[in-house]
Amino acid sequence: MNFLQEKLTDLALPCHVSGMEKPLALGISGNPLGLRVTVTVSIEDSDGSAQFSDHPEKLRLDFGSKVPLRTRVTRQLILTNCSPIQTPFTLKFEYFGSSQESLNRKTSLPDLPPALLKTARIQEQLAKREKMDFMENILSHRKGAAFFPHISQGMLGAHQQLNINITGCANMWGEYWDDLLCTVGDLPVTVIPVYMAVVGCPISSLRNTCYSVAPFLKEPTIRFGTQISGGDTVNRTLRLYNSSPCDIRLDWETYVPEEKEDRLLELLVFYGPPFPLRDQDGNELLCPETSEASSPWCPSPSNMSVSSHAVPSSGSCSGSGSGETRAEEQIISVILQGHEGLPSDSMYRVSPKQVVIPAGGNRVMHIFFTPMALDLDIRHKVECAAYALGFMSLDKETDREIPGRMRRLHEFAVGPLRLDLNGYVRLAQLTIELDSNGYLEFQCHASDLIPKNPCCGVLSDRLITRQMKLINTTEILQYFRVLVSRPFLVSQGGTSCDNIACHDHQQCEEEIASSGQQLLLRPQENMLVAVSFSLSLELLSYQKLPADQMLPGVDIRQSEHGLKQMEFTQNLRLCFTNQTEVPLRAVVALPSLQLSTSWVDFGTCFVNQQHSREVYLVNRSNCLSYWTVLMGQEEPVTEDNAFGVSPSSGLLEARPTNSPPPSIPLQVFFNPRSSLLYESTMVVEGVLSEKPCTLRLRGRGSYDERYVIPNQL
Numbered sequence: 001m002n003f004l005q006e007k008l009t010d011l012a013l014p015c016h017v018s019g020m021e022k023p024l025a026l027g028i029s030g031n032p033l034g035l036r037v038t039v040t041v042s043i044e045d046s047d048g049s050a051q052f053s054d055h056p057e058k059l060r061l062d063f064g065s066k067v068p069l070r071t072r073v074t075r076q077l078i079l080t081n082c083s084p085i086q087t088p089f090t091l092k093f094e095y096f097g098s099s100q101e102s103l104n105r106k107t108s109l110p111d112l113p114p115a116l117l118k119t120a121r122i123q124e125q126l127a128k129r130e131k132m133d134f135m136e137n138i139l140s141h142r143k144g145a146a147f148f149p150h151i152s153q154g155m156l157g158a159h160q161q162l163n164i165n166i167t168g169c170a171n172m173w174g175e176y177w178d179d180l181l182c183t184v185g186d187l188p189v190t191v192i193p194v195y196m197a198v199v200g201c202p203i204s205s206l207r208n209t210c211y212s213v214a215p216f217l218k219e220p221t222i223r224f225g226t227q228i229s230g231g232d233t234v235n236r237t238l239r240l241y242n243s244s245p246c247d248i249r250l251d252w253e254t255y256v257p258e259e260k261e262d263r264l265l266e267l268l269v270f271y272g273p274p275f276p277l278r279d280q281d282g283n284e285l286l287c288p289e290t291s292e293a294s295s296p297w298c299p300s301p302s303n304m305s306v307s308s309h310a311v312p313s314s315g316s317c318s319g320s321g322s323g324e325t326r327a328e329e330q331i332i333s334v335i336l337q338g339h340e341g342l343p344s345d346s347m348y349r350v351s352p353k354q355v356v357i358p359a360g361g362n363r364v365m366h367i368f369f370t371p372m373a374l375d376l377d378i379r380h381k382v383e384c385a386a387y388a389l390g391f392m393s394l395d396k397e398t399d400r401e402i403p404g405r406m407r408r409l410h411e412f413a414v415g416p417l418r419l420d421l422n423g424y425v426r427l428a429q430l431t432i433e434l435d436s437n438g439y440l441e442f443q444c445h446a447s448d449l450i451p452k453n454p455c456c457g458v459l460s461d462r463l464i465t466r467q468m469k470l471i472n473t474t475e476i477l478q479y480f481r482v483l484v485s486r487p488f489l490v491s492q493g494g495t496s497c498d499n500i501a502c503h504d505h506q507q508c509e510e511e512i513a514s515s516g517q518q519l520l521l522r523p524q525e526n527m528l529v530a531v532s533f534s535l536s537l538e539l540l541s542y543q544k545l546p547a548d549q550m551l552p553g554v555d556i557r558q559s560e561h562g563l564k565q566m567e568f569t570q571n572l573r574l575c576f577t578n579q580t581e582v583p584l585r586a587v588v589a590l591p592s593l594q595l596s597t598s599w600v601d602f603g604t605c606f607v608n609q610q611h612s613r614e615v616y617l618v619n620r621s622n623c624l625s626y627w628t629v630l631m632g633q634e635e636p637v638t639e640d641n642a643f644g645v646s647p648s649s650g651l652l653e654a655r656p657t658n659s660p661p662p663s664i665p666l667q668v669f670f671n672p673r674s675s676l677l678y679e680s681t682m683v684v685e686g687v688l689s690e691k692p693c694t695l696r697l698r699g700r701g702s703y704d705e706r707y708v709i710p711n712q713l
Contacts, residue, residue: 007031035085037156037184040078041192061180061194063168069200070135070171070243077149077164077192079184084158087185091149091164093194094179095405098138098148135169142245142359144172144406147180147194156184170198172244174408201392201417202244203357222367224423226381226476230373230577231428238419239364242357246399246408250357250390250417251275252350252365255341257385268335274411275393278354335412341387347372348386348421356395371425373577381426390417428478428576430521431471434583440468440572442533442586446540446688447624447654458537458626458687465491465532468582470574472521481518482529483573487539488584490517490572491530531572533586540689542566543590563621564590591625591686593652594618595693596663602670602699606707610671615695617684618663619652625686626651629666632681640673643680643697672701 013026041061063073079089116122138146150165170176175197182190205219224234242248268274277285349368357363367388374382394400394410401407408414435441442464449459472478482490521527542554543566550556555567566588571581596616605611619625628649634642646667655661672678677700684693 033083035087035185035187036082037087037089037187038080038082039182039190039192040080042076059190059192061166061192063194063196065197067168067170067196067198069173069198069202070169072135072167072169073196074165074167077166077180077182079156079162079164079182081156081158081160085185086155086157088153089156089182089184090153091166092152092181092183093147094181096143096145096147096176096178096194098141098146135171138169139171139245144174144245144408145170145176145196145198147178147196149180168194168196170196172202172246172408173198173200173414174406176406177404199415201415203240203242203248203250203390203392203417205238205240205419219417219419221420221422224369224421226424226426226474227369227371228428228476228478228577229371229425231371234369234371234423236367236369237364238367239362240357241362242359245359246394247359247396248357249275249277249393249395250355251393252353252355252388252390253343254345254348254350254386254388254421256344256347257341257387258339260339263339266335266337266339268333268337268412270331270333270335272331274333274335275354275391277395282353337412344386346370347384348388350388367419367421369421369423371423371577374425374427376427378427379429381424384423384425386421388419388421390419392416426474426476428476428480428580429474430478430480430574430580431473432574432580432582433469433471437585439569439583439585440466440531442466442584443589444533444535444586445589445623445654446535446566446591447626448535449537449540449688450624450626450651461534461536463489463532463534464586465530467528468531468572469526469528470521471526472523475523477523478521478576479518480521481575482531483575484531484570484584487534487536487568487586488570488572489532489534491532531584533568533584535586535588537689539566539568539588540590543689543691558592561620564592566590589621589623591619591623591652591654591688591690592621593625593627593684593686593690593693594620595684595695598694599696600668600698602697604700604702604704604707605670605672606705606709607672607674607701607703609707609709610669611699611709612670613668615666615668616663617652617666617693618661619655620661622654622657623688624651624654625688625690627684627686627690630683630685632683635679636676638673638676640678642670642672642678642699642701643682644669644671645682668695668697670697670699672699675701675703 008028008030011028013028015024015026017024039059041059043058043060043062061075061077063075067073077091081087110117110126112122117126138148145168147166147168150167151162154162156162166180176195178194180192180194182192184190222236222238224236227234240250279285347370349370351366351368355363355365369384372382372384391411392414394408399408400410432440444464448462448464451457451459484490519527519529542551543556543564545551547556553569555569556564557567558564568584568586568588570584572584574580574582594617596618600613600615602611602613617627626649629645629647631643631645634640646669647664650664652664653662666684668682670678678698680697682695682697684695686692
């Protein structure tokens with residue numbers, strides 16, 4: 001059937017009636033309207049409700065001014081055939097349309113059993129995957145945005161009204177303009193302007209979110225846990241993914257939040273680009289290699305005001321490749337923005353500070369946290385909150401603007417990528433189990449240097465070891481060193497050297513005590529550290545020093561009952577970034593010898609007849625004593641050896657608790673060889689540097705027989 005759209009005027013329809021000579025003629029005239037189709041588009045009001053407009057001047061597909069990235073926004077186009085003529089139609093986007101081939105790509109099913117494919121969980125995952133693949137397919141032309149009609153062509157029936165959904169989506173921010181060409185039969189092509197403004201950041205540390213169809217989630221807070229005050233810098237590695245078709249340069253700045261009522265706005269003034277290109281060492285490149293590096297300024301978002309002024313520059317610079325000189329246009333830019341925080345790189349730092357994330361690729365960056373040093377009186381943990389802003393720049397001119405089709409703001413004019421940073425700092429602290437007196441105390445006796453077999457000689461050194469228990473009650477992994485000086489030691493690896501001689505290991509232990517081996521204690525765990533006190537003859541010799549020459553940390557104490565002790569005090573240092581001191585005290589019980597008398601006078605004795613007196617040697621201390629007798633020079637000086645003692649050496653047991661002091665009788669002999677007055681001194685000394693006991697001796701020889709002892713004749 002053919003349709004003519006010509007004016008009908010000379011058409012007559014004859015009607016023959018029987019009995020009439022002439023037929024009746026019915027004249028027919030008309031003006032046919034032909035094919036008539038109206039186009040209506042949906043308009044979204046501010047309240048979200050949809051209105052429709054068919055006015056030719058108001059035909060405009062507006063997808064909104066704040067469309068989130070990777071969000072499908074749908075508008076309706078209604079074709080109404082007001083004529084009884086069936087006609088074909090086609091819908092085509094001029095620039096941002098997707099090819100039918102990309103729309104027809106189907107998601108392949110995973111290699112799973114059919115029964116498993118029918119489960120609800122797998123079906124849900126397949127639906128998400130299908131949506132994601134569909135989004136990637138329609139954006140595969142890498143233009144940043146895409147529009148597609150759900151019905152791109154077909155037949156419009158007589159008097160038919162056809163509702164067609166038009167969907168737009170994007171994976172890159174910016175403003176997009178396009179034209180929808182609607183062709184219906186032989187009617188003139190209807191051109192419908194299309195507009196969509198997309199907001200959001202295509203860079204994310206969450207790969208699943210970055211490449212999914214879900215709206216962007218807030219970036220997770222980068223947490224550094226609790227660190228030791230003034231400790232080592234902590235590093236967190238972060239991989240950022242770019243889901244857009246553009247290379248995006250990030251310039252990082254770190255800020256510390258500040259809430260002050262008198263600081264509401266910030267006025268920033270830049271001469272030249274706010275974020276110039278930098279080399280690998282972070283030095284500013286004064287002359288970028290291409291003109292694309294210089295960025296035109298565009299209007300800013302509502303929370304920021306930008307004003308710029310171009311100033312011609314008389315200077316020139318040489319290009320890195322061709323050596324040509326060209327004048328650079330410097331721009332003075334003034335930015336007014338709300339005040340949120342203070343720029344600071346002392347606590348948190350991002351490296352590299354400038355990084356280009358390629359289109360569809362990823363880059364690794366590092367965030368460093370340097371714990372601040374707290375005052376020693378702050379015992380609680382202190383929160384260190386900050387945030388890093390990654391200002392996004394587009395270095396390629398074609399990524400910033402395509403006249404009439406696309407425009408993208410960047411730098412301060414577009415919202416930055418924000419990473420919230422959080423960490424806690426507290427003083428390093430370990431719980432130490434001490435004795436009830438507040439010390440880690442060592443109780444020993446000077447006689448510990450005397451072996452069981454005195455014939456082997458006295459030991460020069462001996463270690464007395466105790467286990468010091470350290471408990472980490474915090475949530476921090478604590479590294480520390482234990483430093484202490486002689487006569488205290490820290491045994492290597494915490495091993496015990498309880499009451500053993502230290503001849504072979506003396507040098508090794510000295511090195512450990514001075515250098516301080518690094519130890520590790522995990523949270524909520526404990527460890528035993530072997531701390532030793534080195535008892536030596538050298539230490540015991542300190543008791544002979546005068547009070548004004550006594551070394552620091554050494555004290556001699558003597559009770560009214562004669563008990564004598566040498567006390568050594570020192571602080572063991574647990575060295576973190578701060579320092580904890582553990583008081584140490586070693587109490588050494590010293591032997592205290594005493595003679596029952598200090599003077600023995602034999603009177604006048606017959607020559608060559610031996611006389612004896614008994615003197616008691618008493619040990620008033622709770623320490624074993626190994627003593628010996630030394631005879632002084634006799635007066636007059638002769639070789640008579642008139643005086644003697646028996647025994648001349650021996651062991652004197654320690655005084656038991658609540659018992660009389662032990663004693664041993666000494667037989668002092670006098671055997672004159674001539675009729676002279678003899679005088680001498682007997683000294684009782686201990687091998688443990690005890691205070692010597694002196695006994696003065698006196699006697700006279702005579703040939704007078706009246707001094708003869710009868711039973712010795």
